[in-house]
Amino acid sequence: MSEDKKVKHVLGLSGGKDSAALAVYMARNYPELDIEYFFTDTGKELPEVYDFLERLEIQLRKPIKHINSGKDFDYWLAQHNNYLPAGQQRWCTIRMKLEPFEKWIRPFLDQGYEVISYVGIRADEPWRDGYRPNESQKDLTIKMPFAEDGIKKQGVFDILESAGLGLPKYYDWRSRSGCTFCFFQRKIEWVRLRERHPEAFEEAKSYEKRAETSENGETFFWMGPNEPLETLEDPERVAQIKANHQKVIERFEKKKKRERKRRLGMHAMVDETMLIDTLDMDAMYDLEEGGGACITCYK
Ligand code: SF4
Known part of the structure:
Protein backbone atom coordinates (compact mmCIF):
# COMPACT_ATOMS: atom_id res chain seq x y z
CA MET A 1 0.00 0.00 0.00
CA SER A 2 1.48 3.37 -0.99
CA GLU A 3 1.82 5.99 1.76
CA ASP A 4 -0.88 8.27 0.39
CA LYS A 5 -3.41 5.57 -0.44
CA LYS A 6 -6.89 6.58 0.69
CA VAL A 7 -8.32 4.26 3.31
CA LYS A 8 -11.96 3.62 4.16
CA HIS A 9 -12.57 1.91 7.52
CA VAL A 10 -15.83 -0.01 7.92
CA LEU A 11 -17.28 -2.17 10.68
CA GLY A 12 -20.37 -4.29 10.15
CA LEU A 13 -22.83 -4.72 13.02
CA SER A 14 -25.04 -7.78 13.06
CA GLY A 15 -27.01 -6.84 16.14
CA GLY A 16 -24.94 -9.44 18.02
CA LYS A 17 -22.67 -8.93 21.02
CA ASP A 18 -19.26 -9.38 19.38
CA SER A 19 -19.57 -6.81 16.59
CA ALA A 20 -21.15 -4.31 19.01
CA ALA A 21 -18.32 -4.79 21.51
CA LEU A 22 -15.81 -4.42 18.69
CA ALA A 23 -17.37 -1.10 17.67
CA VAL A 24 -17.02 0.18 21.25
CA TYR A 25 -13.47 -1.20 21.46
CA MET A 26 -12.39 0.46 18.21
CA ALA A 27 -13.98 3.80 19.12
CA ARG A 28 -12.19 3.72 22.48
CA ASN A 29 -8.80 2.47 21.40
CA TYR A 30 -8.48 3.86 17.91
CA PRO A 31 -10.31 7.20 18.04
CA GLU A 32 -8.08 8.48 15.22
CA LEU A 33 -9.72 6.05 12.77
CA ASP A 34 -12.78 7.38 11.03
CA ILE A 35 -14.77 4.17 11.04
CA GLU A 36 -18.11 3.91 9.31
CA TYR A 37 -20.44 1.52 11.13
CA PHE A 38 -23.05 -0.30 9.09
CA PHE A 39 -25.84 -2.78 9.46
CA THR A 40 -27.18 -4.84 6.57
CA ASP A 41 -30.91 -4.96 7.08
CA THR A 42 -32.99 -7.78 5.61
CA GLY A 43 -36.21 -6.11 6.76
CA LYS A 44 -36.98 -9.22 8.80
CA GLU A 45 -34.80 -8.51 11.80
CA LEU A 46 -35.82 -8.84 15.43
CA PRO A 47 -37.14 -5.63 17.05
CA GLU A 48 -34.57 -6.15 19.82
CA VAL A 49 -31.82 -5.73 17.22
CA TYR A 50 -33.03 -2.27 16.20
CA ASP A 51 -33.32 -1.24 19.87
CA PHE A 52 -29.80 -2.38 20.57
CA LEU A 53 -28.39 -0.60 17.51
CA GLU A 54 -30.07 2.62 18.58
CA ARG A 55 -28.46 2.38 22.00
CA LEU A 56 -25.13 1.60 20.40
CA GLU A 57 -25.38 4.67 18.17
CA ILE A 58 -25.72 6.83 21.27
CA GLN A 59 -22.67 5.19 22.79
CA LEU A 60 -20.60 5.59 19.61
CA ARG A 61 -21.88 9.11 19.03
CA LYS A 62 -22.07 8.19 15.38
CA PRO A 63 -24.89 7.03 13.15
CA ILE A 64 -24.98 3.41 12.06
CA LYS A 65 -25.61 3.24 8.35
CA HIS A 66 -28.37 0.80 7.37
CA ILE A 67 -27.73 -0.76 4.00
CA ASN A 68 -29.99 -3.16 2.18
CA SER A 69 -30.56 -4.76 -1.17
CA GLY A 70 -33.29 -2.30 -2.13
CA LYS A 71 -35.66 -5.25 -2.51
CA ASP A 72 -37.60 -7.11 0.11
CA PHE A 73 -37.52 -10.77 1.10
CA ASP A 74 -40.54 -11.61 -1.09
CA TYR A 75 -38.80 -10.20 -4.16
CA TRP A 76 -35.75 -12.40 -3.60
CA LEU A 77 -37.93 -15.38 -2.82
CA ALA A 78 -39.60 -14.99 -6.22
CA GLN A 79 -36.15 -14.64 -7.84
CA HIS A 80 -35.28 -18.02 -6.35
CA ASN A 81 -38.33 -19.73 -7.82
CA ASN A 82 -40.05 -19.53 -4.45
CA TYR A 83 -37.56 -21.89 -2.83
CA LEU A 84 -37.25 -20.71 0.74
CA PRO A 85 -33.72 -20.28 2.11
CA ALA A 86 -32.22 -23.16 4.06
CA GLY A 87 -28.82 -24.34 5.29
CA GLN A 88 -27.77 -25.69 1.90
CA GLN A 89 -29.34 -22.84 -0.10
CA ARG A 90 -28.58 -19.81 1.92
CA TRP A 91 -29.47 -17.25 -0.71
CA CYS A 92 -30.84 -14.90 1.96
CA THR A 93 -27.38 -14.13 3.34
CA ILE A 94 -25.91 -13.69 -0.13
CA ARG A 95 -28.70 -11.54 -1.59
CA MET A 96 -29.66 -9.57 1.49
CA LYS A 97 -26.42 -9.25 3.45
CA LEU A 98 -23.28 -9.89 1.37
CA GLU A 99 -24.26 -8.38 -1.97
CA PRO A 100 -25.51 -5.09 -0.45
CA PHE A 101 -22.17 -4.85 1.39
CA GLU A 102 -20.24 -5.47 -1.84
CA LYS A 103 -22.34 -2.92 -3.69
CA TRP A 104 -21.80 -0.35 -0.98
CA ILE A 105 -17.99 -0.65 -0.90
CA ARG A 106 -17.61 -1.00 -4.69
CA PRO A 107 -17.42 2.79 -5.39
CA PHE A 108 -14.67 3.16 -2.76
CA LEU A 109 -12.62 0.37 -4.34
CA ASP A 110 -13.22 1.86 -7.80
CA GLN A 111 -11.96 5.22 -6.54
CA GLY A 112 -8.71 3.63 -5.39
CA TYR A 113 -9.43 3.30 -1.68
CA GLU A 114 -8.17 0.47 0.43
CA VAL A 115 -11.23 -0.68 2.36
CA ILE A 116 -10.46 -2.13 5.78
CA SER A 117 -13.31 -4.14 7.26
CA TYR A 118 -13.14 -4.93 10.99
CA VAL A 119 -14.73 -8.22 12.05
CA GLY A 120 -15.54 -9.37 15.61
CA ILE A 121 -13.88 -12.80 15.59
CA ARG A 122 -12.52 -13.32 19.12
CA ALA A 123 -9.25 -14.81 20.32
CA ASP A 124 -11.06 -17.82 21.80
CA GLU A 125 -12.74 -18.82 18.53
CA PRO A 126 -11.48 -20.97 15.71
CA TRP A 127 -9.96 -18.65 13.16
CA ARG A 128 -12.34 -17.71 10.38
CA ASP A 129 -12.15 -15.35 7.45
CA GLY A 130 -15.35 -13.50 8.13
CA TYR A 131 -15.60 -12.35 4.59
CA ARG A 132 -13.36 -13.56 1.81
CA PRO A 133 -12.52 -10.83 -0.68
CA ASN A 134 -12.70 -11.98 -4.28
CA GLU A 135 -10.35 -11.23 -7.18
CA ALA A 163 -20.21 0.94 28.05
CA GLY A 164 -23.55 0.61 29.86
CA LEU A 165 -24.96 -1.41 26.98
CA GLY A 166 -25.12 -4.92 28.35
CA LEU A 167 -26.33 -7.61 26.01
CA PRO A 168 -28.97 -7.25 23.32
CA LYS A 169 -32.36 -8.15 24.79
CA TYR A 170 -33.00 -11.08 22.48
CA TYR A 171 -30.36 -13.04 24.42
CA ASP A 172 -33.10 -13.44 27.05
CA TRP A 173 -34.71 -15.99 24.76
CA ARG A 174 -32.66 -16.57 21.60
CA SER A 175 -29.01 -17.31 20.90
CA ARG A 176 -28.48 -15.22 17.75
CA SER A 177 -29.46 -12.03 15.98
CA GLY A 178 -30.78 -12.17 12.45
CA CYS A 179 -34.12 -12.71 10.80
CA THR A 180 -37.16 -13.54 12.90
CA PHE A 181 -37.69 -16.72 10.90
CA CYS A 182 -34.04 -17.76 10.56
CA PHE A 183 -33.86 -21.49 9.83
CA PHE A 184 -30.83 -21.78 12.13
CA GLN A 185 -33.17 -21.47 15.11
CA ARG A 186 -33.70 -24.44 17.33
CA LYS A 187 -37.14 -25.72 18.25
CA ILE A 188 -36.97 -24.08 21.66
CA GLU A 189 -36.26 -20.76 19.95
CA TRP A 190 -39.29 -21.18 17.69
CA VAL A 191 -41.36 -21.82 20.82
CA ARG A 192 -40.03 -18.64 22.34
CA LEU A 193 -40.51 -16.64 19.12
CA ARG A 194 -44.18 -17.59 19.29
CA GLU A 195 -44.37 -16.46 22.91
CA ARG A 196 -42.41 -13.20 22.42
CA HIS A 197 -43.33 -12.16 18.91
CA PRO A 198 -46.52 -13.95 17.90
CA GLU A 199 -46.96 -11.81 14.78
CA ALA A 200 -43.47 -12.72 13.52
CA PHE A 201 -44.24 -16.37 14.26
CA GLU A 202 -47.47 -16.14 12.24
CA GLU A 203 -45.61 -14.53 9.37
CA ALA A 204 -43.04 -17.36 9.38
CA LYS A 205 -45.88 -19.87 9.42
CA SER A 206 -47.47 -18.22 6.40
CA TYR A 207 -44.32 -18.94 4.33
CA GLU A 208 -44.46 -22.68 5.01
CA LYS A 209 -45.88 -24.81 2.23
CA ARG A 210 -46.85 -28.28 1.17
CA ALA A 211 -46.05 -29.87 -2.18
CA GLU A 212 -49.75 -30.40 -3.02
CA THR A 213 -50.49 -26.69 -2.98
CA SER A 214 -47.16 -24.90 -3.50
CA GLU A 215 -46.36 -23.28 -6.86
CA ASN A 216 -43.00 -25.06 -7.20
CA GLY A 217 -43.98 -28.41 -5.71
CA GLU A 218 -41.83 -27.81 -2.66
CA THR A 219 -42.72 -28.82 0.87
CA PHE A 220 -41.02 -26.51 3.32
CA PHE A 221 -41.21 -26.30 7.09
CA TRP A 222 -38.79 -24.05 8.96
CA MET A 223 -38.22 -26.52 11.81
CA GLY A 224 -37.40 -29.45 9.56
CA PRO A 225 -39.03 -31.75 7.03
CA ASN A 226 -41.62 -33.30 9.32
CA GLU A 227 -42.72 -30.58 11.67
CA PRO A 228 -44.70 -27.53 10.55
CA LEU A 229 -44.82 -24.55 12.88
CA GLU A 230 -48.48 -25.19 13.58
CA THR A 231 -47.39 -28.13 15.75
CA LEU A 232 -46.30 -25.49 18.28
CA GLU A 233 -49.95 -24.63 18.78
CA ASP A 234 -50.23 -27.91 20.65
CA PRO A 235 -49.39 -27.27 24.33
CA GLU A 236 -48.20 -30.84 24.76
CA ARG A 237 -45.63 -30.51 21.98
CA VAL A 238 -44.44 -27.20 23.45
CA ALA A 239 -44.08 -28.76 26.89
CA GLN A 240 -42.10 -31.63 25.36
CA ILE A 241 -39.70 -29.24 23.56
CA LYS A 242 -39.21 -27.24 26.76
CA ALA A 243 -38.56 -30.42 28.77
CA ASN A 244 -36.06 -31.68 26.19
CA HIS A 245 -34.25 -28.37 26.24
CA GLN A 246 -34.15 -28.42 30.04
CA LYS A 247 -32.47 -31.82 29.90
CA VAL A 248 -29.85 -30.45 27.51
CA ILE A 249 -29.19 -27.55 29.89
CA GLU A 250 -28.78 -29.91 32.82
CA ARG A 251 -26.39 -32.17 30.89
CA PHE A 252 -24.39 -29.14 29.84
CA GLU A 253 -24.21 -27.78 33.39
CA LYS A 254 -22.91 -31.12 34.65
CA LYS A 255 -20.32 -31.23 31.88
CA LYS A 256 -19.12 -27.71 32.68
CA LYS A 257 -18.89 -28.55 36.37
CA ARG A 258 -16.89 -31.70 35.60
CA GLU A 259 -14.52 -29.71 33.39
CA ARG A 260 -14.07 -27.07 36.03
CA LYS A 261 -13.47 -29.66 38.72
CA ARG A 262 -10.85 -31.34 36.56
CA ARG A 263 -9.14 -28.03 35.94
CA LEU A 264 -9.14 -26.81 39.52
CA GLY A 265 -8.94 -30.04 41.47
CA MET A 266 -11.42 -32.09 43.48
CA HIS A 267 -11.93 -29.49 46.20
CA ALA A 268 -12.69 -26.61 43.94
CA MET A 269 -16.01 -24.89 44.24
CA VAL A 270 -18.16 -26.11 41.39
CA ASP A 271 -21.33 -24.16 41.94
CA GLU A 272 -20.29 -21.05 40.02
CA THR A 273 -23.01 -19.26 38.19
CA MET A 274 -22.65 -20.13 34.56
CA LEU A 275 -23.83 -18.27 31.57
CA ILE A 276 -25.96 -20.91 30.03
CA ASP A 277 -28.91 -21.28 27.74
CA THR A 278 -28.83 -18.61 25.07
CA LEU A 279 -25.20 -17.62 25.39
CA ASP A 280 -23.99 -21.19 25.43
CA MET A 281 -26.68 -22.76 23.34
CA ASP A 282 -24.39 -23.80 20.51
CA ALA A 283 -22.02 -25.53 22.92
CA MET A 284 -24.97 -27.19 24.64
CA TYR A 285 -25.97 -28.73 21.34
CA ASP A 286 -22.36 -29.65 20.50
CA LEU A 287 -21.95 -27.08 17.78
CA GLU A 288 -19.26 -24.55 17.10
CA GLU A 289 -20.39 -21.03 18.05
CA GLY A 290 -22.76 -19.73 15.41
CA GLY A 291 -24.07 -23.19 14.65
CA GLY A 292 -23.15 -22.84 10.98
CA ALA A 293 -24.76 -19.43 10.54
CA CYS A 294 -22.76 -16.85 8.63
CA ILE A 295 -20.96 -14.40 10.90
CA THR A 296 -22.53 -11.60 8.84
CA CYS A 297 -25.86 -12.59 10.37
CA TYR A 298 -25.06 -13.26 14.00
CA LYS A 299 -21.59 -12.02 15.06
S1 SF4 B 1 -30.34 -14.49 9.74
FE1 SF4 B 1 -30.84 -16.50 8.87
S2 SF4 B 1 -32.57 -16.11 7.48
FE2 SF4 B 1 -31.59 -14.12 7.90
S3 SF4 B 1 -30.11 -13.80 6.26
FE3 SF4 B 1 -29.01 -14.79 7.94
S4 SF4 B 1 -29.12 -16.99 7.53
FE4 SF4 B 1 -30.69 -15.98 6.27
Whole structure:
Protein backbone atom coordinates (compact mmCIF):
# COMPACT_ATOMS: atom_id res chain seq x y z
CA MET A 1 0.00 0.00 0.00
CA SER A 2 1.48 3.37 -0.99
CA GLU A 3 1.82 5.99 1.76
CA ASP A 4 -0.88 8.27 0.39
CA LYS A 5 -3.41 5.57 -0.44
CA LYS A 6 -6.89 6.58 0.69
CA VAL A 7 -8.32 4.26 3.31
CA LYS A 8 -11.96 3.62 4.16
CA HIS A 9 -12.57 1.91 7.52
CA VAL A 10 -15.83 -0.01 7.92
CA LEU A 11 -17.28 -2.17 10.68
CA GLY A 12 -20.37 -4.29 10.15
CA LEU A 13 -22.83 -4.72 13.02
CA SER A 14 -25.04 -7.78 13.06
CA GLY A 15 -27.01 -6.84 16.14
CA GLY A 16 -24.94 -9.44 18.02
CA LYS A 17 -22.67 -8.93 21.02
CA ASP A 18 -19.26 -9.38 19.38
CA SER A 19 -19.57 -6.81 16.59
CA ALA A 20 -21.15 -4.31 19.01
CA ALA A 21 -18.32 -4.79 21.51
CA LEU A 22 -15.81 -4.42 18.69
CA ALA A 23 -17.37 -1.10 17.67
CA VAL A 24 -17.02 0.18 21.25
CA TYR A 25 -13.47 -1.20 21.46
CA MET A 26 -12.39 0.46 18.21
CA ALA A 27 -13.98 3.80 19.12
CA ARG A 28 -12.19 3.72 22.48
CA ASN A 29 -8.80 2.47 21.40
CA TYR A 30 -8.48 3.86 17.91
CA PRO A 31 -10.31 7.20 18.04
CA GLU A 32 -8.08 8.48 15.22
CA LEU A 33 -9.72 6.05 12.77
CA ASP A 34 -12.78 7.38 11.03
CA ILE A 35 -14.77 4.17 11.04
CA GLU A 36 -18.11 3.91 9.31
CA TYR A 37 -20.44 1.52 11.13
CA PHE A 38 -23.05 -0.30 9.09
CA PHE A 39 -25.84 -2.78 9.46
CA THR A 40 -27.18 -4.84 6.57
CA ASP A 41 -30.91 -4.96 7.08
CA THR A 42 -32.99 -7.78 5.61
CA GLY A 43 -36.21 -6.11 6.76
CA LYS A 44 -36.98 -9.22 8.80
CA GLU A 45 -34.80 -8.51 11.80
CA LEU A 46 -35.82 -8.84 15.43
CA PRO A 47 -37.14 -5.63 17.05
CA GLU A 48 -34.57 -6.15 19.82
CA VAL A 49 -31.82 -5.73 17.22
CA TYR A 50 -33.03 -2.27 16.20
CA ASP A 51 -33.32 -1.24 19.87
CA PHE A 52 -29.80 -2.38 20.57
CA LEU A 53 -28.39 -0.60 17.51
CA GLU A 54 -30.07 2.62 18.58
CA ARG A 55 -28.46 2.38 22.00
CA LEU A 56 -25.13 1.60 20.40
CA GLU A 57 -25.38 4.67 18.17
CA ILE A 58 -25.72 6.83 21.27
CA GLN A 59 -22.67 5.19 22.79
CA LEU A 60 -20.60 5.59 19.61
CA ARG A 61 -21.88 9.11 19.03
CA LYS A 62 -22.07 8.19 15.38
CA PRO A 63 -24.89 7.03 13.15
CA ILE A 64 -24.98 3.41 12.06
CA LYS A 65 -25.61 3.24 8.35
CA HIS A 66 -28.37 0.80 7.37
CA ILE A 67 -27.73 -0.76 4.00
CA ASN A 68 -29.99 -3.16 2.18
CA SER A 69 -30.56 -4.76 -1.17
CA GLY A 70 -33.29 -2.30 -2.13
CA LYS A 71 -35.66 -5.25 -2.51
CA ASP A 72 -37.60 -7.11 0.11
CA PHE A 73 -37.52 -10.77 1.10
CA ASP A 74 -40.54 -11.61 -1.09
CA TYR A 75 -38.80 -10.20 -4.16
CA TRP A 76 -35.75 -12.40 -3.60
CA LEU A 77 -37.93 -15.38 -2.82
CA ALA A 78 -39.60 -14.99 -6.22
CA GLN A 79 -36.15 -14.64 -7.84
CA HIS A 80 -35.28 -18.02 -6.35
CA ASN A 81 -38.33 -19.73 -7.82
CA ASN A 82 -40.05 -19.53 -4.45
CA TYR A 83 -37.56 -21.89 -2.83
CA LEU A 84 -37.25 -20.71 0.74
CA PRO A 85 -33.72 -20.28 2.11
CA ALA A 86 -32.22 -23.16 4.06
CA GLY A 87 -28.82 -24.34 5.29
CA GLN A 88 -27.77 -25.69 1.90
CA GLN A 89 -29.34 -22.84 -0.10
CA ARG A 90 -28.58 -19.81 1.92
CA TRP A 91 -29.47 -17.25 -0.71
CA CYS A 92 -30.84 -14.90 1.96
CA THR A 93 -27.38 -14.13 3.34
CA ILE A 94 -25.91 -13.69 -0.13
CA ARG A 95 -28.70 -11.54 -1.59
CA MET A 96 -29.66 -9.57 1.49
CA LYS A 97 -26.42 -9.25 3.45
CA LEU A 98 -23.28 -9.89 1.37
CA GLU A 99 -24.26 -8.38 -1.97
CA PRO A 100 -25.51 -5.09 -0.45
CA PHE A 101 -22.17 -4.85 1.39
CA GLU A 102 -20.24 -5.47 -1.84
CA LYS A 103 -22.34 -2.92 -3.69
CA TRP A 104 -21.80 -0.35 -0.98
CA ILE A 105 -17.99 -0.65 -0.90
CA ARG A 106 -17.61 -1.00 -4.69
CA PRO A 107 -17.42 2.79 -5.39
CA PHE A 108 -14.67 3.16 -2.76
CA LEU A 109 -12.62 0.37 -4.34
CA ASP A 110 -13.22 1.86 -7.80
CA GLN A 111 -11.96 5.22 -6.54
CA GLY A 112 -8.71 3.63 -5.39
CA TYR A 113 -9.43 3.30 -1.68
CA GLU A 114 -8.17 0.47 0.43
CA VAL A 115 -11.23 -0.68 2.36
CA ILE A 116 -10.46 -2.13 5.78
CA SER A 117 -13.31 -4.14 7.26
CA TYR A 118 -13.14 -4.93 10.99
CA VAL A 119 -14.73 -8.22 12.05
CA GLY A 120 -15.54 -9.37 15.61
CA ILE A 121 -13.88 -12.80 15.59
CA ARG A 122 -12.52 -13.32 19.12
CA ALA A 123 -9.25 -14.81 20.32
CA ASP A 124 -11.06 -17.82 21.80
CA GLU A 125 -12.74 -18.82 18.53
CA PRO A 126 -11.48 -20.97 15.71
CA TRP A 127 -9.96 -18.65 13.16
CA ARG A 128 -12.34 -17.71 10.38
CA ASP A 129 -12.15 -15.35 7.45
CA GLY A 130 -15.35 -13.50 8.13
CA TYR A 131 -15.60 -12.35 4.59
CA ARG A 132 -13.36 -13.56 1.81
CA PRO A 133 -12.52 -10.83 -0.68
CA ASN A 134 -12.70 -11.98 -4.28
CA GLU A 135 -10.35 -11.23 -7.18
CA SER A 136 -11.91 -7.83 -7.91
CA GLN A 137 -11.63 -6.81 -4.24
CA LYS A 138 -7.87 -7.02 -3.78
CA ASP A 139 -7.94 -3.71 -1.90
CA LEU A 140 -10.40 -5.03 0.64
CA THR A 141 -8.61 -6.04 3.84
CA ILE A 142 -10.22 -7.95 6.69
CA LYS A 143 -8.94 -7.24 10.19
CA MET A 144 -9.84 -9.07 13.40
CA PRO A 145 -8.72 -6.84 16.29
CA PHE A 146 -10.15 -9.08 19.03
CA ALA A 147 -8.29 -12.13 17.73
CA GLU A 148 -5.10 -10.06 17.38
CA ASP A 149 -5.39 -8.39 20.79
CA GLY A 150 -6.36 -11.53 22.72
CA ILE A 151 -9.94 -10.45 23.54
CA LYS A 152 -12.10 -13.43 24.50
CA LYS A 153 -15.77 -13.91 25.34
CA GLN A 154 -15.48 -12.48 28.86
CA GLY A 155 -13.66 -9.48 27.39
CA VAL A 156 -16.64 -8.86 25.13
CA PHE A 157 -19.03 -8.93 28.12
CA ASP A 158 -16.76 -6.55 30.01
CA ILE A 159 -16.65 -4.08 27.13
CA LEU A 160 -20.43 -4.05 26.73
CA GLU A 161 -20.96 -3.80 30.47
CA SER A 162 -18.50 -0.95 30.89
CA ALA A 163 -20.21 0.94 28.05
CA GLY A 164 -23.55 0.61 29.86
CA LEU A 165 -24.96 -1.41 26.98
CA GLY A 166 -25.12 -4.92 28.35
CA LEU A 167 -26.33 -7.61 26.01
CA PRO A 168 -28.97 -7.25 23.32
CA LYS A 169 -32.36 -8.15 24.79
CA TYR A 170 -33.00 -11.08 22.48
CA TYR A 171 -30.36 -13.04 24.42
CA ASP A 172 -33.10 -13.44 27.05
CA TRP A 173 -34.71 -15.99 24.76
CA ARG A 174 -32.66 -16.57 21.60
CA SER A 175 -29.01 -17.31 20.90
CA ARG A 176 -28.48 -15.22 17.75
CA SER A 177 -29.46 -12.03 15.98
CA GLY A 178 -30.78 -12.17 12.45
CA CYS A 179 -34.12 -12.71 10.80
CA THR A 180 -37.16 -13.54 12.90
CA PHE A 181 -37.69 -16.72 10.90
CA CYS A 182 -34.04 -17.76 10.56
CA PHE A 183 -33.86 -21.49 9.83
CA PHE A 184 -30.83 -21.78 12.13
CA GLN A 185 -33.17 -21.47 15.11
CA ARG A 186 -33.70 -24.44 17.33
CA LYS A 187 -37.14 -25.72 18.25
CA ILE A 188 -36.97 -24.08 21.66
CA GLU A 189 -36.26 -20.76 19.95
CA TRP A 190 -39.29 -21.18 17.69
CA VAL A 191 -41.36 -21.82 20.82
CA ARG A 192 -40.03 -18.64 22.34
CA LEU A 193 -40.51 -16.64 19.12
CA ARG A 194 -44.18 -17.59 19.29
CA GLU A 195 -44.37 -16.46 22.91
CA ARG A 196 -42.41 -13.20 22.42
CA HIS A 197 -43.33 -12.16 18.91
CA PRO A 198 -46.52 -13.95 17.90
CA GLU A 199 -46.96 -11.81 14.78
CA ALA A 200 -43.47 -12.72 13.52
CA PHE A 201 -44.24 -16.37 14.26
CA GLU A 202 -47.47 -16.14 12.24
CA GLU A 203 -45.61 -14.53 9.37
CA ALA A 204 -43.04 -17.36 9.38
CA LYS A 205 -45.88 -19.87 9.42
CA SER A 206 -47.47 -18.22 6.40
CA TYR A 207 -44.32 -18.94 4.33
CA GLU A 208 -44.46 -22.68 5.01
CA LYS A 209 -45.88 -24.81 2.23
CA ARG A 210 -46.85 -28.28 1.17
CA ALA A 211 -46.05 -29.87 -2.18
CA GLU A 212 -49.75 -30.40 -3.02
CA THR A 213 -50.49 -26.69 -2.98
CA SER A 214 -47.16 -24.90 -3.50
CA GLU A 215 -46.36 -23.28 -6.86
CA ASN A 216 -43.00 -25.06 -7.20
CA GLY A 217 -43.98 -28.41 -5.71
CA GLU A 218 -41.83 -27.81 -2.66
CA THR A 219 -42.72 -28.82 0.87
CA PHE A 220 -41.02 -26.51 3.32
CA PHE A 221 -41.21 -26.30 7.09
CA TRP A 222 -38.79 -24.05 8.96
CA MET A 223 -38.22 -26.52 11.81
CA GLY A 224 -37.40 -29.45 9.56
CA PRO A 225 -39.03 -31.75 7.03
CA ASN A 226 -41.62 -33.30 9.32
CA GLU A 227 -42.72 -30.58 11.67
CA PRO A 228 -44.70 -27.53 10.55
CA LEU A 229 -44.82 -24.55 12.88
CA GLU A 230 -48.48 -25.19 13.58
CA THR A 231 -47.39 -28.13 15.75
CA LEU A 232 -46.30 -25.49 18.28
CA GLU A 233 -49.95 -24.63 18.78
CA ASP A 234 -50.23 -27.91 20.65
CA PRO A 235 -49.39 -27.27 24.33
CA GLU A 236 -48.20 -30.84 24.76
CA ARG A 237 -45.63 -30.51 21.98
CA VAL A 238 -44.44 -27.20 23.45
CA ALA A 239 -44.08 -28.76 26.89
CA GLN A 240 -42.10 -31.63 25.36
CA ILE A 241 -39.70 -29.24 23.56
CA LYS A 242 -39.21 -27.24 26.76
CA ALA A 243 -38.56 -30.42 28.77
CA ASN A 244 -36.06 -31.68 26.19
CA HIS A 245 -34.25 -28.37 26.24
CA GLN A 246 -34.15 -28.42 30.04
CA LYS A 247 -32.47 -31.82 29.90
CA VAL A 248 -29.85 -30.45 27.51
CA ILE A 249 -29.19 -27.55 29.89
CA GLU A 250 -28.78 -29.91 32.82
CA ARG A 251 -26.39 -32.17 30.89
CA PHE A 252 -24.39 -29.14 29.84
CA GLU A 253 -24.21 -27.78 33.39
CA LYS A 254 -22.91 -31.12 34.65
CA LYS A 255 -20.32 -31.23 31.88
CA LYS A 256 -19.12 -27.71 32.68
CA LYS A 257 -18.89 -28.55 36.37
CA ARG A 258 -16.89 -31.70 35.60
CA GLU A 259 -14.52 -29.71 33.39
CA ARG A 260 -14.07 -27.07 36.03
CA LYS A 261 -13.47 -29.66 38.72
CA ARG A 262 -10.85 -31.34 36.56
CA ARG A 263 -9.14 -28.03 35.94
CA LEU A 264 -9.14 -26.81 39.52
CA GLY A 265 -8.94 -30.04 41.47
CA MET A 266 -11.42 -32.09 43.48
CA HIS A 267 -11.93 -29.49 46.20
CA ALA A 268 -12.69 -26.61 43.94
CA MET A 269 -16.01 -24.89 44.24
CA VAL A 270 -18.16 -26.11 41.39
CA ASP A 271 -21.33 -24.16 41.94
CA GLU A 272 -20.29 -21.05 40.02
CA THR A 273 -23.01 -19.26 38.19
CA MET A 274 -22.65 -20.13 34.56
CA LEU A 275 -23.83 -18.27 31.57
CA ILE A 276 -25.96 -20.91 30.03
CA ASP A 277 -28.91 -21.28 27.74
CA THR A 278 -28.83 -18.61 25.07
CA LEU A 279 -25.20 -17.62 25.39
CA ASP A 280 -23.99 -21.19 25.43
CA MET A 281 -26.68 -22.76 23.34
CA ASP A 282 -24.39 -23.80 20.51
CA ALA A 283 -22.02 -25.53 22.92
CA MET A 284 -24.97 -27.19 24.64
CA TYR A 285 -25.97 -28.73 21.34
CA ASP A 286 -22.36 -29.65 20.50
CA LEU A 287 -21.95 -27.08 17.78
CA GLU A 288 -19.26 -24.55 17.10
CA GLU A 289 -20.39 -21.03 18.05
CA GLY A 290 -22.76 -19.73 15.41
CA GLY A 291 -24.07 -23.19 14.65
CA GLY A 292 -23.15 -22.84 10.98
CA ALA A 293 -24.76 -19.43 10.54
CA CYS A 294 -22.76 -16.85 8.63
CA ILE A 295 -20.96 -14.40 10.90
CA THR A 296 -22.53 -11.60 8.84
CA CYS A 297 -25.86 -12.59 10.37
CA TYR A 298 -25.06 -13.26 14.00
CA LYS A 299 -21.59 -12.02 15.06
S1 SF4 B 1 -30.34 -14.49 9.74
FE1 SF4 B 1 -30.84 -16.50 8.87
S2 SF4 B 1 -32.57 -16.11 7.48
FE2 SF4 B 1 -31.59 -14.12 7.90
S3 SF4 B 1 -30.11 -13.80 6.26
FE3 SF4 B 1 -29.01 -14.79 7.94
S4 SF4 B 1 -29.12 -16.99 7.53
FE4 SF4 B 1 -30.69 -15.98 6.27
